[in-house]
């Protein structure tokens with residue numbers, strides 16, 4: 001029996017057990033994937049117990065992604081650059097830390113025609129928190145130039161500095177409209193008449209949060225709008241983008257992509273992605 005799990009605090013709403021169990025069943029692997037509520041002060045104890053419990057590893061979620069690094073034997077270079085670990089794997093008796101968030105994020109972009117991305121080559125990232133850091137790092141590694149917009153400009157500047165010389169920081173919103181609702185991204189974007197991958201990494205648009213209202217007037221229609229929020233799946237940001245003719249990528253793409261990379265690390269087999277449509281239906285199922 002091969003088992004893994006996810007640790008967080010709180011953890012009740014994690015979708016990871018559903019995803020990993022779905023793939024284990026499809027592959028007929030004798031394994032399981034659990035959900036463990038780990039209080040911050042017990043993080044070290046929990047991670048050190050993985051081996052004794054016979055677990056292959058765990059995914060790590062809020063608020064442990066940075067703190068867990070202090071308890072590991074080695075850290076993968078990408079996770080070290082990002083400064084956060086979302087996957088801990090027991091390897092030859094040692095604890096190794098990985099970050100699969102960025103790989104999961106890039107997956108749907110990499111399946112676009114090469115010419116498209118070559119043409120775009122520029123990212124607008126909204127937010128400068130943990131998710132933004134993982135995403136900005138892999139986008140930089142994939143050759144994108146990056147504009148980072150954040151409410152707290154100093155955080156955007158700090159993130160841009162780690163990605164120099166290809167990233168620039170901007171205040172967000174830079175120019176609120178008179179009603180204080182619509183957000184206009186840098187006017188320099190409009191002048192350049194160029195396409196972008198626009199990424200929302202903030203919690204704006206999530207259930208219970210205000211929407212992300214962008215003014216798409218200045219955005220080139222060949223741009224791609226990518227929201228990492230997946231509750232709800234159809235956010236105002238994606239609806240507005242689609243209404244302007246932009247291509248959109250929703251938050252389940254990254255959720256499933258990061259899980260697939262972790263699954264391969266835990267169970268030594270590629271996730272059976274031919275079942276993505278069924279998995280998406282399960283993840284969005286709402287009981288009547």
Ligand code: ATR
Pocket residue numbers: 126127128129130131132150151152153155201202203204
């Ligand atoms: P995560 O790990 O999901 O990235 P985080 O590190 O807490 O979470 O980052 C949350 C991001 O959402 C930040 O960029 C935050 O902006 P600040 O750095 O200015 O706090 C952004 N965010 C959250 N609520 C926001 C709001 N109401 N308006 C604008 N930005 C918001």
